[in-house]
Amino acid sequence: IKWTILIFLLPGKHSLHYICTGIAGDPTFPEFILVVVLDGTQIGYYDSNTKTTVSKLDGLNKQTDLDWDVYISYATQQQATFPLKLNKIMKRANHTAGFHIYQRLVGCELDANGNMRGFNQHGYDGEDILSFDKDNLQWTAASQVAVITKDTWNMNHEDCRDTKYFLEETCIRWLKKYVKHQEKISKGKIPPQVSIHARKSENSETLTLTCIATGFYPCDIEVNWIKNGETILYDTLSSGVLPNEDRTFQIQKFIEIHASDTNTYSCQVEHSSLNTTLTY
Incomplete structure (x- = not known):
């Protein structure tokens, strides 16, 4: 799996990553896995076997987080669509069987000066195939197997605007919320x-x-x-x-x-x- 998140943290910089993984050809793995990573540490998990959203951030759960139902909806929606996307890409790559992985990395970063960065990238078998340019509201294909998908998604202008809004607004709001919660449960400053x-x-x-x-x-x-x-x-x-x-x-x-x-x-x-x- 390509997107193993190794983050070298800069002073005042925070990041939030959602990593979706679809797996074909190995029944020992769930068909779909969603991992949520805050500043390099896993804080959330969901997979198609358990069908349960697990919070690994102390004190953050369905009772305390108003966005909890949104997370569950996102996870189940991605679980439903990921096998279909993986099958399409396998066919376009002329792969009819074997072990294959389709991944989506969505997230945002915020530094101490308020500078923001958002990204939505897709990969297949360890190679980048598709990425979203939020400034120009369009998808870019890095592989021939993603050209048809790129053209189709670029025709959906409303979805492109929604993707940009998520990266610049929703993701940043969630990132700030998680960081604030993390600071609260950390009980202030801890010496090295x-x-x-x-x-x-x-x-x-x-x-x-x-x-x-x-x-x-x-x-x-x-x-x-x-x-x-x-x-x-x-x-x-x-x-x-x-x-x-x-x-x-x-x-x-x-x-x-x-x-x-x-x-x-x-x-x-x-x-x-x-x-x-x-x-x-």
């Missing part, structure tokens, strides 16, 4: 747990120093290596900010030095949960 590790290379000539900060919330953080009291601006590598399963975040910063290096190195961490900059 910081540790430093050293690992020698195989030839023992170099040493890789790793500073790990994990378990913090929100995701905005500054981690730097310090050499003899001065911040090292170059020659460092970063994992980027990544989500943990408990909806906190982590980051790793690396630097490589000679094993005989006698300089003093430390790791400096700044986070909104801390009253001051900490050095380890």
Whole structure:
């Protein structure tokens, strides 16, 4: 499955992704799966076997979310249409049997400056085949198997306008709601747990120093290596900010030095949960 969401979070940036997957040729998988991902963490799930919408965001359910019925309607609608779309694409690709996957990635992103981005992309067997250009209100085919679909969908101007509205209005509204809910259940700010590790290379000539900060919330953080009291601006590598399963975040910063290096190195961490900059 192509769209495994790996998000390197930027300060103040949030994202919401809906990943629909239709599967043919393998009865061990549900025919249809819908996964909802907030800032790189799964918060919702539905599949054609259970036919149940599951919220993985604490406190968000049918009783607390006014949009819950909309989610269920969307999931069941996609479940009904996905096998038909997959069968059409298989025929156009001259695939009559075997294991095949059809996916749809719909979502939006919002940064700290209020800049928005929306996307609606379709893929088949790991390749992009169709995408929506919301500025020009039209679909673009990246593969010959999607040309007929592209032409058909482009003739439905009302549906194109609805797609644009969802990406720019509905999706952003839901994203803001989820982020606000996440901040509420996170009980405010959580400080990072910081540790430093050293690992020698195989030839023992170099040493890789790793500073790990994990378990913090929100995701905005500054981690730097310090050499003899001065911040090292170059020659460092970063994992980027990544989500943990408990909806906190982590980051790793690396630097490589000679094993005989006698300089003093430390790791400096700044986070909104801390009253001051900490050095380890």
